Amino acid sequence: METEYLKKCFGNSLSQALAEVAKVQPNDPIEFLARWLYHYRKIALANEKNMQEQIQLKEEYENSLREKEMAAMMKQEELQIQQKCKECGKKSISLTTFKKKVSFKQEDTEPVEEGSLEQESLPDTPAMPYQIPSSELVEEIEQNLESP
Numbered sequence: 001m002e003t004e005y006l007k008k009c010f011g012n013s014l015s016q017a018l019a020e021v022a023k024v025q026p027n028d029p030i031e032f033l034a035r036w037l038y039h040y041r042k043i044a045l046a047n048e049k050n051m052q053e054q055i056q057l058k059e060e061y062e063n064s065l066r067e068k069e070m071a072a073m074m075k076q077e078e079l080q081i082q083q084k085c086k087e088c089g090k091k092s093i094s095l096t097t098f099k100k101k102v103s104f105k106q107e108d109t110e111p112v113e114e115g116s117l118e119q120e121s122l123p124d125t126p127a128m129p130y131q132i133p134s135s136e137l138v139e140e141i142e143q144n145l146e147s148p
Helices: 002-010 013-024 029-104 134-146
Strands: none
Touching: 002 013, 013 029
């Protein structure tokens, strides 16, 4: 029972200390043994602290790797979004170009005199020019382009 207690508290340190006392054979073996055990304890605590620091550094390194991976994934998503936006922009540009082409390629149009586009005004109201409902036409074209 006592040997188990000594093994639990001292482990190999006591046997190493006694072996060192036997090897060196100092004048005051008790003081030598005490100093050796204090020194051993100091080194053991430093090693334990070093191990904890290494574990902490390893965890921090793993966290930084995860953060780096997340940043790379976010950058990739951002590039994909930008690419989609560029594609949408190209579609909207081509749609705008299409609108311009449609408005300039109206068939069966004859040159119109300046006064022919004006409506007859009612008494006491200003004359308003006649407007072609182009927004409705454009919306209809957009719907036809969007649907497969």
